[in-house]
Amino acid sequence: MKISAIRLLIYIILVIFIIFYIIPMYIMLVTGMKSFSEVGLSTMWNLPRSLNFESFRTAWLGSAKGGFRGLSGSFFNSVLLVIPATIISALFGSLNGYVLTKWRFRGSDLIFTMILFGMFIPYQSIIIPLVLTLQRLHVYGTIPGLILVHVIYGIPISTLIFRNYYITVPTEMVEASKIDGANFLGIYRWIIFPLSTPGFAVAMIWQFTSIWNDFLFGLIVTPNPASQPITVALNNLAGSYIVQWNVQIAGALLTALPPILIYVFLGKFFLRGLLQGSLKG
């Protein structure tokens, strides 16, 4: 009897926290689905009376009458940015992880620690020289420039993820092929790379989510609306007094959608990245 009371208490506490975590998601969903006539702030907690996707449409396409841009252009900017940046930084991470675990040399641990530090720095401390350098390279304000930035500052985390993954690959396998005469690239091509799928899954999902969600680099590197990523566009949309609040919230859902879909369908890898990204395995 006493035990079941405790179990009941456990469920009650868990459900209270579920409510805390779900409330913002609930507001996002119901607000997005209400029609404009129904979205009054004083009834924000009510369920929609009928399904209506007007808010999403306006957030996506913008409004010529209202005088604001929709998020569709920036959504595609983000797609265009995130795909190459994710793939390239994963490739760098994979090569670095391979060298740092299977071909260790004098000072390689120090190099790893030095690379890792880059993961934690506040990017404010590099952003002024970064802007000056990108201007000099004539890629400031462009999507390729932003890709370059995400690839470089993605090296630490993707190196960490692959290093932690390759540590679990038995070194004897590599040693044996070295004796058999395989070289650095051969071993990577025929042994390491084919085993790397889980590593790539974790690194790419992690990079996809963090590049998609990035705001600071987008804000500073691409100030022009035509090449802005979606987080920056959403912030502009939400900061504008002429945009109705339901359109802002619908825009938030559109921005959140790709990472949420990844989380729902590939949550296992997302969690693994999360645990690795912080406490090393």
Place this chain on the structure above:
Amino acid sequence: MQIKGDKWTPILFITPSVVAIGIFIYGFIGWTSFISFTKWNNVLPDYTLVGFKNYRKLFANMRFQIDLHNTLVFTVIFVVSCLLIGLLLAVLIDQRIKGEGIFRNLFLLPMSVSFIVSGVIWHWLFNPGSIQLGNIGVNQLFEKLGLNFLSSGWYTDPKIGIIAVAIAAVWQFSGYTMALYLAGLRGIPLELREAAAIDGASQWKIFYYITLPFLRPITFGAIIILGHISLKIFDLVVAMTGSGPAFSCDVPALFMYDTTFRGNHFAQGASIAIILLLLVSLLIIPYLITTFRKEA
């Protein structure tokens, strides 16, 4: 046993990354430090050295003093709440409950979205409403539940503005500490707890003398991660509140952005960035060194 020439191939392949990090992290940090000692407080660069002048001006600046205070309040609330909520939820979920996966996934979901997204939503949830509108957001929810005493001006109240931001941050990150702790709990050998139970130790004693010490490295790591996130917090504040009334929601990263990119005071902005970097380094470098030592 290595083939001749192969000794250098690995170094060759890691060189691009090392050069990129060397320039874009360490070189740029040096460059920013240099800017912080110059007179460049206008649109056009002026590299005349002025010593610590920008730093002296910074620490005398009221907005910066408020920012440091806000960062402290934010960090304490954010880190402590995330640790406590994360530990509580992990321990509860670890009790072989039904629907464990559902609970775990829902707690972690906020972690996947951008700070800008959560900022926009919490902006409306913590909107205190107005005389014309009446209560809206969470205040209205409290009114409906008869919990009016919980109503507040949230981020419009200079006394608690930064706390409202911290609550949104806890919403986003407490699921993450839950996941860390849960992974830790699953790593504690079952025999240990069972043996203690057979010896007659109470649940509380087992928790205090076995579980908690086992989780200590996780707590340590989580404090480092959460602490450095809260020092760097920027996106959430921008999207949710901005600086707030009397800078009550302002943080150093936002001050840096305003100073540098809105005010064109590049040297002054660089000095804020360097102070931020020093604060983060105080936290991170000991952590990296201990991890590095352990493995070497």
